[in-house]
Amino acid sequence: MSNNILEVKDLKVSFHTYAGEVHAVRGVTFNLKKGEALAIVGESGCGKSVTSQAIMRLIATPPGEIKKGSSIIFDGKTDIAKLTDKQMEDIRGSEMGMIFQDPMTSLNPTMKIGRQIAEGLIKHQGLSKQAARERAIEMLRLVGIPNPEGRVDNYPHQFSGGMRQRVMIAIALACNPKLLIADEPTTALDVTIQAQILDLMRDLQEKTGASIILITHDLGVVADIAQRVVVMYAGKVVEQGTVDDIFYNPQHPYTWGLMRSVPRLDHDDNKELIPIEGTPPDLIAPPKGCAFAARCPYAMEVCLEQDPDVSKVNAGHSASCWLLHPNAPKVERPVEVGGHNHG
């Protein structure tokens, strides 16, 4: 059997709007190994959340649509893109769990949190009410909620933001999923609370062996928790590799741009930040060539005409950029990016 828990191949997702068809995800391909934590990074509108929602089959249809030819192979056998809604219900919440950015709107405000955790256990694992309640208390204890026996009967508004995110994690992990998708799980939280939640996620991953897809725009969080990284721009994967590949040997000018535009807390110099000029393209009418070409300081004529193929850098590291073509001119990677530890 394959070593991959998830194989996403040529995933395309569109939304039909009054203004036209928005091509939110335009042919995304990546794999996730068992027990691995993979981060998907990119700016708002790059398609990272839509990708994760497609994996969970949470794209509302209409207006959304997972295009023909997309495949999402889960656990070596099931193609999620082809399941009926009914079949998907058996997987979602039992074999796959999801944590959202905003723990207030993703919890039901009228339901005690114990019941919200128990819901999935009763449905998927056929536990009795009493057994599910006991398991809910056990889950609350696992995610570090003090006095779980008392808290199990509280409502979401009685918890702080960080505590609510712990409850979300408890719900997501209650049925021992093989895959956990966390969409900006700490973005709404303060840094000291973020540190607690990341610590918890790392700890739980070790204990349960679940694979994680972490969606974030924060490169610090990526460096902290992920083993592999997928960088997305304008609905496509522009680069993917291990964290070390991406941080120390990045190949795509967009990845360079991302790294250079954030200040480093541990660097003393107050050099000017180097922003990526301009704004991302409109995905109703995506550009013909490379989507990043309009903002890329290294863009060549071919970049505007034709989308680059995926070039392999090493076994697990690839990028889609014409600069990697054998006939392309040699471009020096900016000195600020990567390489300061690994020449």
Place this chain on the structure above:
Amino acid sequence: MANNPNADYILEVKNLKKHFDLGRGAVLKAVDNVSFSIKRGETFGLVGESGCGKSTTGRTIINLYNATEGQVLFNGQDVHKLQGRDVKAFNRKMQMIFQDPYASLNPRMTVGDIIGEGIDIHGLSSGRQRQERIYELLETVGLNSEHASRFPHEFSGGQRQRIGIARSLAIEPEFIIADEPISALDVSIQAQVVNLLKRLQQERGLTYLFIAHDLAMVKHISDRIGVMYLGALAEVADANELYRKPLHPYTQALLSAIPIPDPEIERTRERIILEGDVPSPVNPPSGCRFRTRCPKAMPECAQSIPELKEVEPDHFVACFLYN
């Protein structure tokens, strides 16, 4: 905080308190006895987590809120005691840039009128001159004159924040309070706006109070930083000094909580993970407000409130560990 009589302070905040009456005898002490000073031409960063009172401090300084107690001296004048004409003069000298570029621009006004409103109120120019001034401001912030006739919804978040900056510059202020001006923007756009703010400061000799929760960005833009926790200042120091040598246990925890975009550093880093959540400012802990989460709390921390003291030159900390 001791003031060096020779330094040119544009702003002095002295024992500032801002309490909100919640009814039924409950009082939210959003800002409780905060003192700091800002030198002319510098950027002072105010950081802290949500609910620490950093935004309330900013809003009280610019007189959007009355002070419950204490003083805010701007160019030596108490901003909360100004009357009549002096209020208008003060409003011209101090401006604010807000966090949410979607909520802080009137959707029914053109960009030109949004920027021109201050010019009109203060009667700085009219007719052609006013128009030219607006065009010039748009170009200063990296937009162009065509944008003047458009409406806010036609712009992206980063562009809207530029419009907010142009509006604040229109009346040529000396002092700008930027309250989380980049938090709503994508990282690549954040750098554009921060560079713009830095350039404007150099060109115009502006003084900034930069309020944000992103310590890496605050350290990048600020000369000095004040760290707030639950309505009080925990530590004030030079930006690089604060990172190199944080003294307050809260500052230490805050710095250690921020993940650094470098996998090798992250693999070997020891984190201080604080227990629990920030207590409610309605009923804060007695004594030092951080003691309930402080890994180094001592019995005396519960008894009295530590004062902000200068323990090293220009490095102030409110903690009994340094008595």
